[in-house]
Amino acid sequence: MLNLQDIEQAAQRLQGHLLNTPCVASQTLSQLTGAQIYLKFENLQYTASFKERGACNKLAQLSEAERRRGVIAMSAGNHAQGVAYHAQRLGIRAVIVMPRFTPGVKVERTRGFGAEVVLHGDTLDESRTHALALAEREGLVFVHPYDDEAIVAGQGTVGLEMMQAVPDLDMLVIAVGGGGLIAGVATAAKAIKPGIEVIGVQTARFPAMVNAIKGTHYPQGTSTIADGIAVSRPGVITQAIIAHRVNDLLLVDEGDIEQAIVMLLEIEKTLVEGAGAAGLAALLKYPARFAGKKVGLVLCGGNIEPLLLAAIIARGMVRAGRLARIKVGARDVPGSLAKITATVADAGANIDEVHHQRAFTMLSAQNVEIELVIQTRGRSHIAQVLQALQSEGFEATEQF
Structure with a gap:
C-alpha cells in the first residue's frame, strides 16, 4: 500500500x-x-x-517512449486541466474525454492548455469507456483521475x-x-x-x-x-x-x-x-x-x-433574508405604486424588480397585485418593510 x-x-x-x-x-x-x-x-x-499535483507526478514518471505516444484522460474538468497543462509544459500530446454536459468553463480552459477535447457520454463511466477504447486504438497512455498510485x-x-x-x-x-x-x-x-x-x-x-x-x-x-x-x-x-x-x-x-x-x-x-x-x-x-x-x-x-x-x-441571499419577494395588494389608481415604492424606500429596502398582476389574482377588479423583489438587511428587516406597508393601508405578505 x-x-x-x-x-x-x-x-x-x-x-x-x-x-x-x-x-x-x-x-x-x-x-x-x-x-x-x-x-x-x-x-x-x-x-x-489540486488535481494538477497527481497529474504532474504521473507525467513526470513516464518513460521517453510513453511521452512520445502521448496520454489520454477522462475527467469532468479539473483532472483534465491538470493533465492538459502539465502535458503541454512537458511537450506531451494530451487527449481528454469529457462528459457532454461538463461546464463550459472547464472545457474551454482544457482546450486552452493545448489538449484535444473529446465530448462523449453523459456520465464519467461512459467517458471512461470511450477513453479506454481510444487509448487502445491510438496507443495512448491512460492517466486515471484517481485509481493510480502515482496520482x-x-x-x-x-x-x-x-x-x-x-x-x-x-x-x-x-x-x-x-x-x-x-x-x-x-x-x-x-x-x-x-x-x-x-x-x-x-x-x-x-x-x-x-x-x-x-x-x-x-x-x-x-x-x-x-x-x-x-x-x-x-x-x-x-x-x-x-x-x-x-x-x-x-x-x-x-x-x-x-x-x-x-x-x-x-x-x-x-x-x-x-x-x-x-x-x-x-x-x-x-x-x-x-x-x-x-x-x-x-x-x-x-x-x-x-x-x-x-x-x-x-x-444564498434568499436563504439569509437579504433578498425577498413580497406581494402587495393596492387600489388600481394613479399614485398607488409611487406610494408603495416610497414606503419601501423609507423603510430602508431597495427594490430589484416590480411586477403588476391584474388578471391572475383573487383581488377585486378595481385592485392590482404588485409583486416586489427587494434587497434587505435580513429577516427582521423584511418584517419591518411589511409592517410599514401595512401601516399605510396596503395588504402586504412575503412570498416563498
Missing part, C-alpha cells in the same frame, strides 16, 4: 512546478462553526485545483504540506469523489501524526464511496453542483486506502454546499466550486462532530460556471 515515502518523493518531483498553497486560519469561520478552522487554498493553483501520491502532497504548516491539527476534512485526494492525504497525515482524524465528505447525490465503505445502499442521483466529486464508481486502490486509513465518511446536501460556497466567497473572499466547499458544508451540517477541534479543510477547486455561481449567490 502507498506510504509516506512515495508522497515525499512526489513532493520532490513537484517542487517548482506548482504552488505550495497557503494553509491559514479563518477566524470568522471558526467563530461561526465552533471549530478552529484552517483552510488549504488549492483553488489558487494555476489550474485552480494518489501526488494528491497526498496536499496533506504533507498541511501537516508541515499546522502540525497540531486534530482533523482533516476532505471532499471525496473517486477518493484520490483523501487516500493520499490520509496516507501522509496518518504517517506523520497517527492520532489525527481524517473525515471524508460526499454529496448525498453521489454516495458511492460511502456505500462501498459502510455497506449502505443510498441511491445515486443524476446531477450535483459538486460535479468534481460526482463519481459513481470508487477506485479500487483508493477504496482500500480509505477503508484502512480514513476514520469516517459523511454526506452533505446540495443546500449545505451552496451555503458553504457563499460563505467562503463572502467571508474569505475566495471562489470555490461545489467540491471545494464540501468540507465546510460538513462542518455546517454536523457542528457537534467538530466542535472545539482544530480542523483542516481543503478548498480543492475553484472552477465553477459563472451562471451557476450567480444562481447560488442569489439563492
Whole structure:
C-alpha cells in the first residue's frame, strides 16, 4: 500500500512546478462553526485545483517512449486541466474525454492548455469507456483521475504540506469523489501524526464511496453542483486506502454546499466550486462532530460556471433574508405604486424588480397585485418593510 515515502518523493518531483498553497486560519469561520478552522487554498493553483499535483507526478514518471505516444484522460474538468497543462509544459500530446454536459468553463480552459477535447457520454463511466477504447486504438497512455498510485501520491502532497504548516491539527476534512485526494492525504497525515482524524465528505447525490465503505445502499442521483466529486464508481486502490486509513465518511446536501460556497466567497473572499466547499458544508451540517477541534479543510477547486455561481449567490441571499419577494395588494389608481415604492424606500429596502398582476389574482377588479423583489438587511428587516406597508393601508405578505 502507498506510504509516506512515495508522497515525499512526489513532493520532490513537484517542487517548482506548482504552488505550495497557503494553509491559514479563518477566524470568522471558526467563530461561526465552533471549530478552529484552517483552510488549504488549492483553488489558487494555476489550474485552480489540486488535481494538477497527481497529474504532474504521473507525467513526470513516464518513460521517453510513453511521452512520445502521448496520454489520454477522462475527467469532468479539473483532472483534465491538470493533465492538459502539465502535458503541454512537458511537450506531451494530451487527449481528454469529457462528459457532454461538463461546464463550459472547464472545457474551454482544457482546450486552452493545448489538449484535444473529446465530448462523449453523459456520465464519467461512459467517458471512461470511450477513453479506454481510444487509448487502445491510438496507443495512448491512460492517466486515471484517481485509481493510480502515482496520482494518489501526488494528491497526498496536499496533506504533507498541511501537516508541515499546522502540525497540531486534530482533523482533516476532505471532499471525496473517486477518493484520490483523501487516500493520499490520509496516507501522509496518518504517517506523520497517527492520532489525527481524517473525515471524508460526499454529496448525498453521489454516495458511492460511502456505500462501498459502510455497506449502505443510498441511491445515486443524476446531477450535483459538486460535479468534481460526482463519481459513481470508487477506485479500487483508493477504496482500500480509505477503508484502512480514513476514520469516517459523511454526506452533505446540495443546500449545505451552496451555503458553504457563499460563505467562503463572502467571508474569505475566495471562489470555490461545489467540491471545494464540501468540507465546510460538513462542518455546517454536523457542528457537534467538530466542535472545539482544530480542523483542516481543503478548498480543492475553484472552477465553477459563472451562471451557476450567480444562481447560488442569489439563492444564498434568499436563504439569509437579504433578498425577498413580497406581494402587495393596492387600489388600481394613479399614485398607488409611487406610494408603495416610497414606503419601501423609507423603510430602508431597495427594490430589484416590480411586477403588476391584474388578471391572475383573487383581488377585486378595481385592485392590482404588485409583486416586489427587494434587497434587505435580513429577516427582521423584511418584517419591518411589511409592517410599514401595512401601516399605510396596503395588504402586504412575503412570498416563498
